[in-house]
Amino acid sequence: MFRGKAPLTESEVLPFDAVRRVETPEGVTLTLRVAGPLPRLYAALVDGAIRGFAYSIAAVVLSLLHDLGQGPLLLVLFLGEWAYPVLFEVFRRGVTPGKSLLGLKVVNGDGTPVNLTASMLRNLLRFADFLPFGYAAGVLSILLTDDFQRLGDLVAGTVVVHADSPRPRASRGLRVPDVPPVAPPVPLHAHEQRVIVGFAERLATWPPERARELADLASGLTGAAGQEGVTRLLGHASWLVGRRRKAGEGER
Amino acid sequence: MSREVFEARYSDEWSRLERILHAPSTRRREKERASAGIRHSARLEPHDEAELPELYRRVCHQLALVRNRHYGTDLESRLNGLALEAHEVLYQSRALHPRDLARLLLVTFPRRVRQERALVLVATLLFVLPAVGMLLACTVSHDLVTTVVPPRVAAQIGEMYGPSGRQARPGSTDLAMFGFYVYNNVGIAFRTFASGLFFGVGAIFFLVYNGFFMGAFAAEIGRLGYETSFYSFVISHGAFELTAIALSGAAGLRLGFSILGPGNRTRATALRQEGRQALPIVGGAAVYLVIAALLEAFWSSSAVVPQSVKLAVGAALWIVVLLHLSLSGRRGDQARPDRARVRAA
Known part of the structure; x- marks a missing residue:
């Protein structure tokens, strides 16, 4: 019944979200949710702490060997600095322990798992990101690029994304309340439909005052204010998810 | 529905x-x-x-x-x-697959080096010319040595490379030195590559700085008259180490130049493609540096092997390195379609 409308434009779908779109060979566009600087900083700190901990353990153990332990300790430092991220990213599908804790992972720009070449490039280039001090170049690059890529990501063609998709609202017990469907008085745009359905789904999570306040914003559509506006919006939402006269029973 | x-x-x-x-x-x-x-x-x-x-x-x-x-x-x-x-x-x-590593070392790495021979030449000159210049300058005015070599290190040169040097080094030091060489030298090669991203400036800095350092070092050795013991020490691992420095510099320049002259690609695309192309060179250089670290720690410093043997083996290793870079994987070079087209034309 909504066919024949203009296809969604990007700004209609997700206006402000940090999202990267990837078209697959199957001709469908998948969306990756790229991760911003802050979770990445936390992940880097966690990884740094893990490495620091491993170094101190290695230092204590190897000190038992006196002078003989110095060489192996330097090798441990070398591997920690250069190989740690690459090994985890390649063998654990783009996830270092720090990223795992923050729910992040590295993927190729097309959404496929990061491969050895890309992982080596982005981690070798870490030094360039570090320059001139304290990852200044990397932070600048993250802030200036659409997909929050540091210099290493730009060279390797990788992005850091949130690994878990947001839990669907239905699985959190959020669904459009079962009220009698009411057709909206005018045809609605896709994003308008989304807003109304989203409102109905999330209604249970707000205090009633907040719900009325939000419904008032749509008084132009509902022609009502306060609780009556909320009720009318719910009716429209119910209609928009496909329910018809007899609530709970969809049409074919 | x-x-x-x-x-x-x-x-x-x-x-x-x-x-x-x-x-x-x-x-x-x-x-x-x-x-x-x-x-x-x-x-x-x-x-x-x-x-x-x-x-x-x-x-x-x-x-x-x-x-x-x-x-x-x-x-x-x-x-x-x-x-x-x-x-x-x-x-x-x-x-x-382990096969991939063998292929990298025997085919991809030397082939990429040959494809980038112009940049490798530039990187080598950026390293050799400052070294020669510094050597000459320091020979004329020996105070210049301490402008790049820290005085503490300069003072130790006599101890380390003199006729009596390195004799008393215990075995545990060999291992420590191996760890240090890997940590330090491979790290420098990686940094040289990465900092090349900034329009090649970082790579040029590392190349020139290392050139100055080695020139000054060599001048100090010459002044003290320890040439034989010094060059018999460095010749073996130098074959791998010096080559690797030049190669990682060339790889860094490749990154920088992809931004300066992307051709008919966007700079982002050029950077991605050239980075991918430069990586085998960095990987090969890293393996060279590990070999160099092994040689430097366990062979070059050996007190048992006579200097003449070290010189002969070192010369042989230089030949091996040059042959590896110029010949290994060459059959594949000629099978490349673009080469074939050039010959046909």
Whole structure:
């Protein structure tokens, strides 16, 4: 019944979200949710702490060997600095322990798992990101690029994304309340439909005052204010998810 | 079809796909297959394997429908997540095989070096010319040595490379030195490459600075008259170490130049492509530096081997390095189509 409308434009779908779109060979566009600087900083700190901990353990153990332990300790430092991220990213599908804790992972720009070449490039280039001090170049690059890529990501063609998709609202017990469907008085745009359905789904999570306040914003559509506006919006939402006269029973 | 009917009709399919993707056995099998080096390994039981591509294509189709019919963001993001995960399994790249490392060292690395011979020459000159210049300058005015070599190090040169030097070094020091050489030298090679990103400036800095340092060092050795013991010490590992410095510099320049002169590509594309092309050179240089560290720690410093043997072996190693870079994997060079076209024209 909504066919024949203009296809969604990007700004209609997700206006402000940090999202990267990837078209697959199957001709469908998948969306990756790229991760911003802050979770990445936390992940880097966690990884740094893990490495620091491993170094101190290695230092204590190897000190038992006196002078003989110095060489192996330097090798441990070398591997920690250069190989740690690459090994985890390649063998654990783009996830270092720090990223795992923050729910992040590295993927190729097309959404496929990061491969050895890309992982080596982005981690070798870490030094360039570090320059001139304290990852200044990397932070600048993250802030200036659409997909929050540091210099290493730009060279390797990788992005850091949130690994878990947001839990669907239905699985959190959020669904459009079962009220009698009411057709909206005018045809609605896709994003308008989304807003109304989203409102109905999330209604249970707000205090009633907040719900009325939000419904008032749509008084132009509902022609009502306060609780009556909320009720009318719910009716429209119910209609928009496909329910018809007899609530709970969809049409074919 | 209403959204609720749509969900009811297909949710079995989606749960099935979810089960396949999250089954513990799939992770285990994936590992087995990865170690067997199977291409595009689906990490799946045989019957799942047959089903996954079909389910994936269907979920792609359903996702498109959900978007077109505005069934709502939550359903859309659920299907998007499913499709992403299946996409990830179906399109993962081939697992690594030890054979790949051999191929990198014997074919890809020397071939890439030959393809970049102009840049390798530039990098070598950026290293050699400052070294020679500094050597001459320091010979004229020996105070210049301490401008690049810290005085503390300069003072130790006599001890280390004098006729009596290095004799008393215990075995544990060899191992410590090996660790240090790997940590320090391979690290420098990686930094040289990475800092080349800034229009080549970083790579040029590391090359020139190392050149100055070695020139000054050599001048000090000459002043003290310790040439024989010094050059018999450095010649073996120098074959790998000096070459690797020049090569990582060349790889860094390749990165920088891709931004300066991207050709008819965007700079971002040029950077990605050239970075990928430069990586085998950095990898090869790193392996060279590990070999150099082994030689420097356990062979060059050996008090048992006479200096004449070290010089002979060192000269042989230089020949090996040059032959490796100029000949290894050459058969493949000639099979490259663009070469063939040039010859035909």
